Amino acid sequence: MIPLLHDFTDATVLVFGGGPVGARKARRFAREARVIVVSPAFADRDFGGAELVRAAPDADEITGWLERAAPALVVAATDDEAINDAIADAARERGTLINRADRSGERDTGSVVVPATVRNDPVVVSVATGGQAPALSKYLRQELEETLSGAGEMARVCAAVREELKSRDVTTDRRRQIVTDVVNSTDVWTALRTGTSNSSQVIEDVLAEDLSTGGDRS
Numbered sequence: 001m002i003p004l005l006h007d008f009t010d011a012t013v014l015v016f017g018g019g020p021v022g023a024r025k026a027r028r029f030a031r032e033a034r035v036i037v038v039s040p041a042f043a044d045r046d047f048g049g050a051e052l053v054r055a056a057p058d059a060d061e062i063t064g065w066l067e068r069a070a071p072a073l074v075v076a077a078t079d080d081e082a083i084n085d086a087i088a089d090a091a092r093e094r095g096t097l098i099n100r101a102d103r104s105g106e107r108d109t110g111s112v113v114v115p116a117t118v119r120n121d122p123v124v125v126s127v128a129t130g131g132q133a134p135a136l137s138k139y140l141r142q143e144l145e146e147t148l149s150g151a152g153e154m155a156r157v158c159a160a161v162r163e164e165l166k167s168r169d170v171t172t173d174r175r176r177q178i179v180t181d182v183v184n185s186t187d188v189w190t191a192l193r194t195g196t197s198n199s200s201q202v203i204e205d206v207l208a209e210d211l212s213t214g215g216d217r218s
């Protein structure tokens with residue numbers, strides 16, 4: 001499987017199953033998509049503001065739900081394997097992406113996996129284990145949270161520095177070198193992580209340094 005980032009803005013995600021797993025998937029997609037969760041019962045969990053629809057569709061009613069909701073992605077998170085099979089079949093029939101929460105290993109066309117994800121916006125890192133050890137994905141996600149601390153700020157610093165240097169009379173090679181130096185600078189990481197210097201201060205310092213070295217460091 002090959003990881004891709006998918007923009008779900010303005011799209012609908014249809015989740016079947018209102019247990020803890022359905023809730024987790026709903027929360028995940030609700031940060032971007034319109035999420036509808038269909039289930040006869042709902043766990044006392046946070047569904048991320050998703051629309052909850054109380055119903056227990058039979059296998060032959062699933063296609064109707066997909067036609068009405070026209071989702072970009074369907075999540076099968078019920079505890080009924082036959083229903084999950086019907087959901088996967090109906091999604092495949094429509095060419096809709098399908099995530100089965102009760103399967104790992106071999107996957108059919110159009111099926112997708114939800115990886116463990118850590119964000120420090122706009123930076124995002126996802127982990128998967130080929131379905132072999134979701135608990136390991138979760139563990140590594142927790143480990144990565146520390147590594148990613150300050151990475152969002154660092155991304156904003158790099159973007160601002162690149163933008164500003166593009167408008168100055170600086171060669172491409174030199175611009176790339178400066179940005180690479182910033183990313184590799186322990187001092188900048190420490191400043192951003194500890195808050196001793198904020199991103200605008202760091203940007204100012206880096207650009208002042210460029211001016212003072214006359215732009216001929218390449």
Ligand SMILES: C[C@@]1(CC(=O)O)c2cc3[nH]c(cc4nc(cc5[nH]c(cc(n2)[C@H]1CCC(=O)O)[C@@](C)(CC(=O)O)[C@@H]5CCC(=O)O)C(CC(=O)O)=C4CCC(=O)O)c(CCC(=O)O)c3CC(=O)O
Pocket residue numbers: 024025028099100101102103104105112113114115116117127128129130131132133134135136137138141
């Ligand atoms: C294939 C996949 C399909 C998919 O759901 O997309 C899948 C399938 C299954 N998960 C199962 C079990 C558990 N899943 C978790 C947790 C997570 N599972 C997630 C993803 C995935 N799970 C996809 C593969 C990702 C990969 O490749 O690693 C995460 C990363 C993302 C998310 O769901 O949001 C989220 C962590 C989020 C986080 O915290 O960061 C825990 C731990 C816990 O709940 O604390 C357990 C119990 C411990 C264990 O068993 O490992 C079972 C057995 C069910 C049973 O025994 O009946 C199946 C079915 C099977 O294996 O057949």
Ligand SMILES: NC(=O)C1=CN([C@@H]2O[C@H](COP(=O)(O)OP(=O)(O)OC[C@H]3O[C@@H](n4cnc5c(N)ncnc54)[C@H](O)[C@@H]3O)[C@@H](O)[C@H]2O)C=CC1
Pocket residue numbers: 016017018019020021022038039040041042043055056057058077078079080083100101102103134
């Ligand atoms: N991918 C993952 O991370 C994990 C996946 N699983 C798998 O996911 C399944 C769901 O896990 P939980 O949420 O813990 O189970 P659960 O049993 O707590 O929840 C299942 C939900 O499906 C609903 N449901 C039953 N029939 C339905 C129908 N016809 N239409 C819509 N909803 C229906 C139930 O009312 C219940 O709310 C498990 O059976 C297991 O196979 C379990 C743990 C983790």
